[in-house]
Amino acid sequence: MPALSTAAASASKAPAARPRRHRPATGPVPDFDVVIIGAGSAGLSAALVLGRCLRRVLVCDGGAPRNAPSPAVQGFLTRDGTKPAQLLELGLHELERYTTVEVRTTRVTAIVRHGKQFELTAEGETGRSRTFTTRKILLATGVEDELPPLEGMREFWGSGVLHCPYCHGWEVRDQPLAVYGQGKTVTGLALLVSRWSRDVVVCTDGPGNLTANARRRLRLQGIQVREEPITRLQASADSGLELVFETGQLLARRAVFLHAHQHQRTNLAEQTGCRLTSKGAVWVDKNNQTSQPGIYAAGDTTPGTQQAILAAAQGAQAAICLNEQLTREECPK
Known part of the structure; x- marks a missing residue:
């Protein structure tokens, strides 16, 4: 019987089975x-x-x-x-x-x-x-995020009230900024934000619970501390915002950073x-x-x-x- 050609021999073979997908062993x-x-x-x-x-x-x-x-x-x-x-x-x-x-x-x-x-x-x-x-x-x-119960915080969240200088610092660089909070948290954040601006003010909205060393570190970087209670945030004429203190004083800032x-x-x-x-x-x-x-x-x-x-x-x-x-x-x- 004559031998099959290579092509015919290949065609006569059953197709190879495709590998089965992995399956769990049981269940x-x-x-x-x-x-x-x-x-x-x-x-x-x-x-x-x-x-x-x-x-x-x-x-x-x-x-x-x-x-x-x-x-x-x-x-x-x-x-x-x-x-x-x-x-x-x-x-x-x-x-x-x-x-x-x-x-x-x-x-x-x-x-x-x-x-x-x-x-x-x-x-x-x-x-x-x-x-x-x-x-x-x-x-x-x-x-x-749990924002402080301060009028204007929620309205400005994501635009004038910001949580991360790595995300938003470049957009507000070299402009007047505020950092809101108390204690160790506000100190660290204010020092970090000072990388983007030389005009940074810490606003503690009442007693700041800052240690003497924290105040010293902030002072060395030219960062002012305002401990007066704040009543609200409001829009300013230059598309920024203003912090309104209980005394009636206004602090105009381009943005406020906080750790919520x-x-x-x-x-x-x-x-x-x-x-x-x-x-x-x-x-x-x-x-x-x-x-x-x-x-x-x-x-x-x-x-x-x-x-x-x-x-x-x-x-x-x-x-x-x-x-x-x-x-x-x-x-x-």
């Missing part, structure tokens, strides 16, 4: 590999990396991010000066090509662990609740038993995993410096750690 298959709660810089960055890993991902978008009142995101390489909403729109657009990633406008209200999986309950825009299951969770819900107290935007970390730091941040290890196995966290939710670019980096790092943990579970020794 029911959940709806998703990872559910990301939060659609800010951290959450969308994590979704991008996990989408590129072919992971089944759900992003739960619970609303506007913390920096929504800010006129722009600063210090974000290639996106310096981009409006916060536009940055997120760009991120969502990039996710469209990754078919394993789904984004829903929904708010997660409850998380229940079932062995190595989780069942989440979420409420949609219509108020209707539904449940779904996942192998892992990434908390990227962020924080909310914060709290977690949701109680999901507390609800699931995740350890919190003394400052209320969600504790994570070097792999961005919380104290609860299978629950990870990234962005402003966790301790550390808060910037959009750092949140995005943490989201990417958490995604890599998540994918590698999932792979270890799918490929047992």
Whole structure:
């Protein structure tokens, strides 16, 4: 019988079986590999990396991010000066090509662990609740700022009242600035802000609780301290603002910096038993995993410096750690 040609021989072979995707060894298959709660810089960055890993991902978008009142995101390489909403729109657009990633406008209200999986309950825009299951969770819900109960603080928040000189210092450089607060916190922030302006005034709104050494350090940098009570902030004629003291005196400033107290935007970390730091941040290890196995966290939710670019980096790092943990579970020794 004549030998088959090379082409014919190749054609006569059965097609090679395609490698099977990694699967958990046992148990029911959940709806998703990872559910990301939060659609800010951290959450969308994590979704991008996990989408590129072919992971089944759900992003739960619970609303506007913390920096929504800010006129722009600063210090974000290639996106310096981009409006916060536009940055997120760009991120969502990039996710469209990754078919394993789904984004829903929904708010997660409850998380229940079932062995190595989780069942989440979420409420949609219509108020209707539904449940779904996942192998892992990434908390990227962020924080909310607690502003002092001073008239005008909320109205100027993000424009004239600012939280971060690294984010906003360049825009108000060489202009008269104020730093609001008391004690050690206001001292450190005022010294930092003095990098951007030689005209900085600390306003403590009553007794400043400043040590003699703190006053000395401020004085050496030419930083004045005003301890009179303040009644309100108001707009000034030159598009800045004015601090109005109880005495009736006005202090015109281009902007006021402060370190606002914060709290977690949701109680999901507390609800699931995740350890919190003394400052209320969600504790994570070097792999961005919380104290609860299978629950990870990234962005402003966790301790550390808060910037959009750092949140995005943490989201990417958490995604890599998540994918590698999932792979270890799918490929047992």
